[in-house]
Amino acid sequence: MTSRYRLVSIGLHLVMTVWTLFVLAPLCLMFVAAFKSQADIFTRPLGLPKTLTFAAFERAWGIGIGGFLFNSLVVTALSVTLIVVVSALAAYVLARASSRRMQALYLLIVAGFAVPVQSVLVPLYQFVSAAGLLNSQIAIVIPYAAYGIPFTTMLFYAFFLEFPRELEEAARLDGCSRFQVFWRIVLPLSGPVVASAAIFQAVFNWNEFILALMLLTETRVRTLPVGIYGLIGQYSADWPALMAGLAIATLPLLVVFVAAQRHFVRSMSGLGK
Amino acid sequence: MPSLQIDSVVKSYESFTAIKGVSFTAEPGEFVVMVGPSGCGKSTLLRSIAGLETITSGAIRIDGRDITHAEPSDRGVAMVFQNYALYPHMTVAENIGFALKMAGRPKTEIAAAVAKAAKILRIEEHLHKTPKQLSGGQKQRVAIGRAITRAPDVFLFDEPLSNLDAALRSQMRVELGRLHAELKATMVYVTHDQTEAMTMATRIVVMNAGRIEQVGAPLDLYNRPRNRFVAGFLGSPRMNFIKGRVVAAGGMGVTVQAEGLPMPIQLEIEPDADLPTIGDAVTLGLRAEMFGQGAPGEIAIPARVAVVEGLGRETLLYADAGDLKTFDSESQDGYLAAHRASQVMLRPGDPLTLSIDPAAFYLFDANDRTLRFPAVSA
Numbered sequence: 001m002t003s004r005y006r007l008v009s010i011g012l013h014l015v016m017t018v019w020t021l022f023v024l025a026p027l028c029l030m031f032v033a034a035f036k037s038q039a040d041i042f043t044r045p046l047g048l049p050k051t052l053t054f055a056a057f058e059r060a061w062g063i064g065i066g067g068f069l070f071n072s073l074v075v076t077a078l079s080v081t082l083i084v085v086v087s088a089l090a091a092y093v094l095a096r097a098s099s100r101r102m103q104a105l106y107l108l109i110v111a112g113f114a115v116p117v118q119s120v121l122v123p124l125y126q127f128v129s130a131a132g133l134l135n136s137q138i139a140i141v142i143p144y145a146a147y148g149i150p151f152t153t154m155l156f157y158a159f160f161l162e163f164p165r166e167l168e169e170a171a172r173l174d175g176c177s178r179f180q181v182f183w184r185i186v187l188p189l190s191g192p193v194v195a196s197a198a199i200f201q202a203v204f205n206w207n208e209f210i211l212a213l214m215l216l217t218e219t220r221v222r223t224l225p226v227g228i229y230g231l232i233g234q235y236s237a238d239w240p241a242l243m244a245g246l247a248i249a250t251l252p253l254l255v256v257f258v259a260a261q262r263h264f265v266r267s268m269s270g271l272g273k
Numbered sequence: 274m275p276s277l278q279i280d281s282v283v284k285s286y287e288s289f290t291a292i293k294g295v296s297f298t299a300e301p302g303e304f305v306v307m308v309g310p311s312g313c314g315k316s317t318l319l320r321s322i323a324g325l326e327t328i329t330s331g332a333i334r335i336d337g338r339d340i341t342h343a344e345p346s347d348r349g350v351a352m353v354f355q356n357y358a359l360y361p362h363m364t365v366a367e368n369i370g371f372a373l374k375m376a377g378r379p380k381t382e383i384a385a386a387v388a389k390a391a392k393i394l395r396i397e398e399h400l401h402k403t404p405k406q407l408s409g410g411q412k413q414r415v416a417i418g419r420a421i422t423r424a425p426d427v428f429l430f431d432e433p434l435s436n437l438d439a440a441l442r443s444q445m446r447v448e449l450g451r452l453h454a455e456l457k458a459t460m461v462y463v464t465h466d467q468t469e470a471m472t473m474a475t476r477i478v479v480m481n482a483g484r485i486e487q488v489g490a491p492l493d494l495y496n497r498p499r500n501r502f503v504a505g506f507l508g509s510p511r512m513n514f515i516k517g518r519v520v521a522a523g524g525m526g527v528t529v530q531a532e533g534l535p536m537p538i539q540l541e542i543e544p545d546a547d548l549p550t551i552g553d554a555v556t557l558g559l560r561a562e563m564f565g566q567g568a569p570g571e572i573a574i575p576a577r578v579a580v581v582e583g584l585g586r587e588t589l590l591y592a593d594a595g596d597l598k599t600f601d602s603e604s605q606d607g608y609l610a611a612h613r614a615s616q617v618m619l620r621p622g623d624p625l626t627l628s629i630d631p632a633a634f635y636l637f638d639a640n641d642r643t644l645r646f647p648a649v650s651a
């Protein structure tokens with residue numbers, strides 16, 4: 001019995017190890033390549049760099065990665081804040097409402113989750129352009145929020161459904177208005193779900209490419225994914241600099257993820273419990 | 274010390290009416306205990322008083338003031354929940370003082386109120402802890418403290434002790450009694466527990482299926498239940514119910530042939546009860562502790578011991594008396610429950626003679642209304 005259990009355990013570990021290597025390999029290659037020369041990358045793709053220089057990082061920074069980084073930070077922070085605030089409030093109201101109409105509304109919001117970005121690219125472009133918002137941070141923050149809100153509302157909804165009603169009722173008796181119940185009781189106890197919603201949306205918006213490519217055409221306002229993509233044509237593909245740029249783009253997310261990983265995993269297993 | 278008046282309250286959910294017209298008044302300073310089977314609407318009624326449910330019709334008044342449509346916090350009621358409902362992100366002190374904080378009271382006043390409540394409930398040394406660090410009994414004290422600081426007109430308790438173990442429960446029972454005496458507040462208390470109901474209540478409200486069956490002082494209800502439901506609900510073990518038929522009726526009494534009894538018995542009925550007619554189905558009721566000692570005039574029934582529950586000081590016997598069966602208890606297999614006020618050296622299978630004094634019988638008519646009560650032996 002125990003030996004069989006051990007065999008299964010070893011097998012599972014093996015699978016996990018292979019999978020982890022598979023996922024990590026490209027990341028490692030990227031970091032390593034950022035320290036190599038252009039020639040090295042092609043002649044010895046798997047080799048280690050001969051010398052440790054930060055030249056590629058300097059070049060990448062020199063062509064405006066800093067600005068892209070700043071834009072990405074602003075856009076991600078704004079959109080995530082908007083998504084979390086709107087979704088939390090909406091989900092709370094929906095989770096506490098019993099009327100058919102509100103349930104139908106919730107279904108509509110969930111359905112919004114199923115609309116693929118590609119299908120609305122053209123009308124979206126026309127909207128944003130007609131509103132005169134092209135090449136502004138708002139232009140990208142609002143569509144990001146629109147895409148993040150359905151999923152995040154679902155996440156919060158599931159969490160709020162499980163939230164102990166008696167706590168809210170006790171607070172109502174203690175003199176809280178509905179909004180105070182939410183603000184003073186429900187929200188302070190929603191840490192895990194807020195964290196996981198924020199991380200999830202941050203990752204998504206930080207990496208988002210298509211909308212950013214379409215709506216942000218000026219270098220001045222570009223976010224990292226589009227900015228780095230721009231490096232390819234402009235400098236006839238300076239691969240080390242490109243890799244260095246990607247490394248810079250990846251690092252902030254890695255840090256956030258590792259720091260908040262505990263919350264994230266707990267909240268994802270069971271969708272927000 | 275305000276009164277609480279419930280006036281023809283009805284509460285309907287979409288397809289289900291949980292409370293079907295309930296009226297009663299808790300007099301100032303009373304300790305009213307509501308009992309009834311699961312799902313009979315006790316919690317719903319309590320939550321309606323608290324304002325957590327909107328009632329469909331009727332009115333609720335405290336001291337004559339109509340609070341039917343008032344916000345929960347404006348009603349002057351405080352509620353203690355079964356699962357404590359303490360705010361996990363606040364310390365004990367913050368939990369207790371939360372209502373005053375929401376009311377915008379100055380910090381010094383809050384601190385004084387918290388200290389006072391903590392002293393009454395003996396939780397001073399736990400004030401800085403969070404609820405997670407408390408035992409069940411301590412948590413419920415904090416929940417009660419939270420109610421006390423609000424100085425409500427009416428306290429509402431929904432099975433506050435049911436999550437505690439037996440020893441703690443009896444201790445908290447005493448403390449709640451002391452608290453009631455100390456605060457002299459009007460309290461409404463919901464419970465499943467017979468002992469809590471009998472020991473703490475000044476009056477008991479017995480509910481069933483959204484209606485009140487009877488209201489009265491604990492011993493009044495126990496001795497003079499208005500119908501078979503109340504008779505069966507109060508008392509543990511449950512009253513033995515035996516099927517019977519009226520074979521003669523006249524004057525102040527009836528003669529009943531009970532299934533399984535060797536002879537018909539004559540019973541006087543209450544002066545205000547309707548005399549049944551010959552052939553009517555009736556039910557005889559006999560409490561477990563009302564079996565006789567074999568005195569003259571008692572009916573001896575040969576039986577066999579089925580189950581013995583030795584409780585130390587006293588013993589519960591479940592006896593198989595052949596055709597003489599209690600008919601409405603699923604768990605008892607028709608065995609008669611008999612109570613002995615001492616230890617008994619009997620084992621399952623042993624023969625036993627049950628002695629029944631006909632005067633100890635309750636009698637219920639075909640509609641389960643009580644026709645007679647036995648004289649209470651002093």
Ligand SMILES: Nc1ncnc2c1ncn2[C@@H]1O[C@H](COP(=O)(O)OP(=O)(O)OP(=O)(O)O)[C@@H](O)[C@H]1O
Binds near residue numbers: 310315
């Ligand atoms: N929101 C609701 N919608 C529909 N029916 C409900 C709702 N809340 C309660 N009920 C019904 O109302 C009835 C009374 O419920 P209530 O909780 O008051 O019972 P209770 O007497 O407190 O029972 P227990 O002793 O088990 O706590 C139950 O049959 C329950 O199913």
Ligand SMILES: [Mg+2]
Binds near residue numbers: 315316317
């Ligand atoms: Mg209940």
